[in-house]
Amino acid sequence: MKFLYCAVLVLAVLAASHAYSASWGKRSGSDYLLSRQVVVRHPIKNNYISVNVNYPGSGNSVYNITLVNVIDNFRNSSGATPSLWSGGPNYRFVQVNLRSQVSRGINSTVEIYGR
Numbered sequence: 001m002k003f004l005y006c007a008v009l010v011l012a013v014l015a016a017s018h019a020y021s022a023s024w025g026k027r028s029g030s031d032y033l034l035s036r037q038v039v040v041r042h043p044i045k046n047n048y049i050s051v052n053v054n055y056p057g058s059g060n061s062v063y064n065i066t067l068v069n070v071i072d073n074f075r076n077s078s079g080a081t082p083s084l085w086s087g088g089p090n091y092r093f094v095q096v097n098l099r100s101q102v103s104r105g106i107n108s109t110v111e112i113y114g115r
């Protein structure tokens, strides 16, 4: 019984912490904020929205990326799921995909740090 209770508690904590925010890499205090974009999309009924965020627009940045940080601004479990599709830490470009939930919009901030 006690075990079951603990298992349920752990599951509840995991569910609550299901993050629509994510980060890859690690930054030091002297790294620059290379880019901060707020991606906002209105929901599409019965469909999801997929948005690619590229940094820099094309080619390579002069800086090496140290941290990619995606913040879900909904903060209520309606947020888009971020995935690192290419590049990122130790590269000079990055592509992050934001995939919304069905019939939900997107309001996520993508921050890129480098040095």
Ligand SMILES: *[C@@H]1O[C@H](CO)[C@@H](O)[C@H](O)[C@H]1NC(C)=O
Pocket (backbone or CB within 6 Å): 062, 063, 064, 115
């Ligand atoms: C980026 O990393 C590469 C490989 O470690 C290094 O050669 C280069 O100098 C770095 N560039 C900057 C701007 O720090």
Ligand SMILES: *[C@@H]1O[C@H](CO)[C@@H](O)[C@H](O)[C@H]1NC(C)=O
Pocket (backbone or CB within 6 Å): 040, 073, 074, 107
């Ligand atoms: C997106 O989230 C930010 C931060 O919470 C908020 O200031 C902004 O109004 C939101 N934008 C929309 C269109 O909901």
Ligand SMILES: *[C@@H]1O[C@H](CO)[C@@H](O)[C@H](O)[C@H]1NC(C)=O
Pocket (backbone or CB within 6 Å): 074, 076, 077, 078
């Ligand atoms: C989460 O917040 C967004 C923006 O405020 C809202 O559109 C959405 O309906 C909310 N989702 C839930 C499950 O409350």
